[in-house]
Amino acid sequence: MANINQNYLKLPGSYLFSEIARRVNVYKGDNPQADIISLGIGDVTRPLPPAVIAAMKKAVDEMSIPEKFRGYGPEQGYDFLREKLVENDFKSRGVDISIDEVFVSDGAKNDTANFQELFSLENIIAVSDPVYPVYIDSNVMAGRTGELNVKGQYDNVVYLPCTEANGMKPTLPSTKVDMIYLCFPNNPTGVTLSKEELKEWVDYARANKAIILFDAAYEAFIQEPDVPHSIFEIEGAREVAVEFRSLSKTAGFTGTRCAYTIVPKDVMLYDKLGEAHSLNSLWVRRQSTKFNGVSYPVQAAAAAVFSEEGKKQVKELISYYMENARIIRVALDKLGLKVFGGVNSPYVWLKTPENMKSWDYFDKLMKEANVIGTPGAGFGASGEGYFRLTGFGTRENTNKAIERIKAKM
Numbered sequence: 001m002a003n004i005n006q007n008y009l010k011l012p013g014s015y016l017f018s019e020i021a022r023r024v025n026v027y028k029g030d031n032p033q034a035d036i037i038s039l040g041i042g043d044v045t046r047p048l049p050p051a052v053i054a055a056m057k058k059a060v061d062e063m064s065i066p067e068k069f070r071g072y073g074p075e076q077g078y079d080f081l082r083e084k085l086v087e088n089d090f091k092s093r094g095v096d097i098s099i100d101e102v103f104v105s106d107g108a109k110n111d112t113a114n115f116q117e118l119f120s121l122e123n124i125i126a127v128s129d130p131v132y133p134v135y136i137d138s139n140v141m142a143g144r145t146g147e148l149n150v151k152g153q154y155d156n157v158v159y160l161p162c163t164e165a166n167g168m169k170p171t172l173p174s175t176k177v178d179m180i181y182l183c184f185p186n187n188p189t190g191v192t193l194s195k196e197e198l199k200e201w202v203d204y205a206r207a208n209k210a211i212i213l214f215d216a217a218y219e220a221f222i223q224e225p226d227v228p229h230s231i232f233e234i235e236g237a238r239e240v241a242v243e244f245r246s247l248s249k250t251a252g253f254t255g256t257r258c259a260y261t262i263v264p265k266d267v268m269l270y271d272k273l274g275e276a277h278s279l280n281s282l283w284v285r286r287q288s289t290k291f292n293g294v295s296y297p298v299q300a301a302a303a304a305v306f307s308e309e310g311k312k313q314v315k316e317l318i319s320y321y322m323e324n325a326r327i328i329r330v331a332l333d334k335l336g337l338k339v340f341g342g343v344n345s346p347y348v349w350l351k352t353p354e355n356m357k358s359w360d361y362f363d364k365l366m367k368e369a370n371v372i373g374t375p376g377a378g379f380g381a382s383g384e385g386y387f388r389l390t391g392f393g394t395r396e397n398t399n400k401a402i403e404r405i406k407a408k409m
């Protein structure tokens with residue numbers, strides 16, 4: 001008899017964004033005429049930049065020429081792309097990352113979910129609350145957590161509440177943890193940490209031999225000059241951090257798929273005898289066994305993001321989405337709602353009017369305004385009473401959504 005991985009039984013029925021899609025589809029089924037605007041899942045709406053399209057087409061053509069055709073590529077990504085990533089994302093900020101510390105993949109979601117495999121199941125994870133659900137769910141599936149309790153939290157996980165009282169910024173854990181998930185600019189709250197604040201985490205990890213799994217998927221949206229783009233801008237982070245990056249939101253790759261993870265060679269995991277093992281080597285071992293790399297045309301397209309025209313076009317894309325975020329933030333603020341994010345992040349996190357429950361507000365906006373957002377409670381217990389809107393819509397839909405929200409206040 002084939003038995004189930006019991007850990008899957010601890011999970012709620014469906015993944016947050018699948019649940020939202022399900023509810024929207026039911027509503028659409030009952031109201032086929034409804035003109036729904038989605039500012040829910042962070043999915044981009046602008047086409048890929050022309051420089052990216054040109055590079056992808058050229059690469060596809062090469063695949064038709066016997067001398068240029070490529071079969072399996074290196075699992076860690078082609079050097080032509082990894083060199084560009086090192087140069088543009090890290091060297092330009094004075095951060096020393098070598099090419100064999102860069103792992104190209106098909107998504108930061110997968111990488112953040114898969115990375116936990118390298119750690120002992122006895123390790124304790126710490127997550128911000130609210131949190132991007134993938135960090136938690138992947139650890140539940142692996143068996144690193146206890147059961148879901150009445151508070152809607154898993155036993156054996158350290159939750160770090162992000163509330164108005166702490167400015168939506170997690171505070172250092174008071175009990176010992178081994179794996180710390182941080183995401184800045186934060187999904188869902190849009191809040192960022194200063195270098196000094198991030199340094200506290202790096203110092204904590206160094207003192208406690210913990211490892212920080214740092215999700216920087218939204219770093220390209222940072223507008224203010226002093227906000228760190230990479231955890232590796234912080235002294236000592238090379239010993240204790242891994243960083244996840246993505247072109248999904250930065251360059252419109254949500255459907256094209258290309259991301260990259262930085263695993264410095266200085267980070268170590270310890271075995272039962274206390275002997276150190278290189279995390280970088282373990283990730284090479286994992287990826288070369290379970291992953292066959294990103295397709296050549298997609299990597300060629302990704303490299304074009306860092307060409308002169310590509311950089312200019314991506315900057316325009318980001319400005320477009322950040323203007324949407326500004327429009328949302330300013331409008332909600334004028335309505336008297338408490339708003340976070342939207343300054344260095346495409347996400348705007350708002351306190352629901354009249355202390356409505358997140359899912360009630362979701363239903364209200366869907367039914368009365370035909371606007372879809374993401375209920376804060378879907379990101380964790382501390383997200384209850386909050387709601388997330390994204391700047392990733394079209395300008396026209398963003399403006400329309402705001403008018404409709406205003407009308408239904």
Ligand code: MLT
Nearest residue numbers: 040041042043109132187
């Ligand atoms: C989100 O809306 O939080 C993201 O789009 C989800 C993701 O990137 O997987």
